[in-house]
Amino acid sequence: MKQCRIVALLSQKGGVGKTTVTMQLAEGLSGSGYRITVCDLDPQESATRWAAAADAAEPFPATVEGFRGNLQELGAQFGACARRADMILLDCPPSIEHPHTLAALELADLILIPVVPSPTDLWST
Template identity: 55%
Template sequence: MARIRVITILSQKGGAGKSTMTMQLAGGLASKDRRVAVLDLDSQETALRWAGSAPEGKPFPAVVEGLADPAGLRAVLKRLAHQRDFVLIDCPPSIEHPAVLAALQEADLALIPVVPSPADLWSTKGIERLVLQVQAVRKSLRAALVPNRVVRTNLAWDVLEVMRDFSLPMLGAALSQRNAYAQSAVIGASVHQMGRAGSEAAREVDKLVVEVLKLTGEKV
């Protein structure tokens, strides 16, 4: 049996779409027949509330659990190791919260969603430094920046070009600013469960899933 893959999604500031990326990636992996769990370490409990909005009989396609004490993270991952193929960890928006470092210590892959705006770019530098520090000790940790909530403006494209100068690589897959992502949260679903209304967004998520599978050494 293949070992479980742990993906930590983190950012330094709120509004980067961290929880949205977590839940859509979870739904995308589940659509590829992967058994997925999401651990919500953020006190805002966005992932938990998201899954809790699903109607009876049509649950969110991944198990979603909350974890208030990061000291218990390793034990939870050990329990899930025989039940799931992937665990996605949604972290608090901080570089100082103990949950963030705990999640990085357990991760195979760290993903940093970045909204292409100057303010978000500046805040990404801090989280990148933290990831690079952990990588210096944990050589197996892979990490990447993921453009998120992308709009088609000249400023956004300029910021995306600047992102290529970061030390961490930027994935080719990106998630756009789409109503489908927000709507899926309202109904407790992933865009893959929304049919035609979520089809364009689902194609974006599928591209992200392919890159994540490659980065974690899984078959696409």
């Protein structure tokens, strides 16, 4: 059995494309046969709303779940997801100090930081 990989998408700045990149990766990897779970850690729940907006005739191809809790609770929830997914994508809140972002930093195998080529986005990276 392959080990499930956890990838966190984070930035302390909002509006840089974390959710968009997360959902595009989820759709692309799902289309290539991988079992993907998106964990929506952002209180704005944009990933959850994105998946819910998909047409019922053609639902979003990855599992999208909202998660709340501390590091231990999130770790246990991710463990359950890891048994049924090849990869977990963590859509993090726009804050490096948010408890969900800190948990993602502890649990992730890989961290992706989307940036827009503007001074404020680069400074926050």
